[in-house]
Amino acid sequence: MFRTAELGRTVSRADYHEQVPILRAELLELQQQLRADAPFPVIVVFGGVDGAGKSETINLLHEWMDPRWLTTRAYGEPSDEMRDRPEYWRFWRDLPPKGRIGLFLSCWYSRPTLDRVYERSSEAELDEALDRVFAFEKELADDGALIIKFWMHLGKKAQKERLEALQKDPLTRWRVTKTDWDHWHMYDRFIAAAERLITRTSTGHAPWHIVEGFDKRYRGLTVGITLRNAIVRHLEEMRLRRDLIAARDGRLHDLSADDRETVEPSPADPVPGETRIGGTVLRMPRITILSQLDSSQAVDRKDYKLALEKCQGKVNRRCRRAKELGVSTILVFEGWDAAGKGGAVRRVTAALDARDFQIIPVASPTDEEQAHHYLWRFWRHLSRAGRVTIFDRSWYGRVLVERVEGFASEQEWRRAYAEINDFEDQLVRHGIVLCKFWLHITKDEQLKRFKTREKVAYKRWKLTEEDWRNREKWDDYEAAVNDMVERTSTSIAPWTLVEANDKRFARIKVLKTIRDAVEAGIARTGHPYVPEGKASKHTLESTA
Secondary structure (H helix, E strand, O other): OOHHHOOOOOOOHHHHHHHHHHHHHHHHHHHHHHHHHOOOOEEEEEEEOOOOOHHHHHHHHHHHOOHHHEEEEEOOOOOHHHHOOOOOHHHHHOOOOOOOEEEEEOOOOHHHHHHHHOOOOOHHHHHHHHHHHHHHHHHHHHOOOEEEEEEEEOOHHHHHHHHHHHHHOOOOHHHOOHHHHHHHHOHHHHHHHHHHHHHHHOOOOOOEEEEEOOOHHHHHHHHHHHHHHHHHHHHHHHHHHHHHHHHHHHHHHHOOHHHHHHHOOOOOOOOOOEEEEOOEEEEOOOOOOOOOOOOOOOOOHHHHHHHHHHHHHHHHHHHHHHHHHOOOEEEEEEEOOOOOHHHHHHHHHOOOOHHHEEEEEOOOOOHHHHOOOOOHHHHOOOOOOOOEEEEEOOHHHHHOHHHHOOOOOHHHHHHHHHHHHHHHHHHHHOOOEEEEEEEEOOHHHHHHHHHHHHHOOOOHHHOOHHHHHHHHOHHHHHHHHHHHHHHHOOOOOOEEEEEOOOHHHHHHHHHHHHHHHHHHHHHOOOOOOOOOOOOOHHHHHHHO
């Protein structure tokens, strides 16, 4: 694979100085175009053997371009703060916004490669890690990001000469470490891991470019020209796509309603409650996961106070034990307007120490959030180990409100199911306890609560025109919820559907679910929570 990058190619000084001014001007102009109107970020990844010029090339790009609009990140061993969160938290946090270029060194490829080279992982485990990389890059590319990856290469002999030359120069001696020489001795292992890495992750949406690092002028021009061409091509593709969409929308707007039906594609999913046989539409009884819930369930007012106190006490003890063990908890609350999400959240937080939880109310994305992938704003809010994070609305907005209201295209919300499952898989694999609640009330109960809010002064602010408008799309939202549960209620991250016509019943069910989930999360650490009365005094003191 790397033989073509070991030919000793060079660029003369004269040719270099002739081409660089033109290339620099083009890169600067492209950088301004990106800033002005590009609906995508540019993500440039540098990998390769030690001494092949990765850092020098990044420094060169900073020299050629406006460094104010470049985001550069290099990663070493994760800090304690990073270890408290899933591995990809630090990468998501550092992604550039739309219109900016991000340069990444020793990033998401570093750990899988080193683990394989040092034989800390098997080939199968390397493949699993690369599958995670593939999914990550595909999510970004599907959202429009331009991803360019450079593998800077040197043959074993050339690498040795390069390290020796750096070591002899007093100004660069500091750059050569014992680790660099250790890696040179393991060169064949690195190349074997690199071949597998490139083979499995060089895709149409995120290709690898192998660059010979022997001559600094050659590698600098090669990277600069490749970067320029990729940005030009991606800008043109985006313009063509935008023009095609505008032309299609214009044609549809000019058509009559009858003609438009012959042009617009039929939906992939049938209308809820309808079955199509040929041209005939058969209307069937409307059945969804929500319509099967028993909304008559209730808790007696007299029993509620004692049950609430008991459940909150158990949640408190388990969450304190989880904090000691570094087990984080994420609670997701979704549901109908006026379903009681806020009331349920207040009963949960009443059981916790205010220093150990944060509530993230999710509204329309800000300008900063819109400039990133929709999951970015949720990744950045993940708390440190042992804390509780409560999302009042969440990433499920992509497949609920954004789907129903048309804020996301059908292609965007359909692929979001897989993206969300992957996100939650990373959370749970990291040891985080994840509880997802849909609070369900009937349409009649919602109307009753809306009217109550209109009459009560301190509740009136909760009721908006948007609530009434959403109510008119009840059937669309119910179909979206049904699909959401069907496609994202997995064995490791199941949905808990809460019958919330009776607020007391809903609150107790939420607390009991959290209690059981946190206890199971503690058990997975190998230090299970021991209930009072079933352990020695010493054990009780340590788990209380």
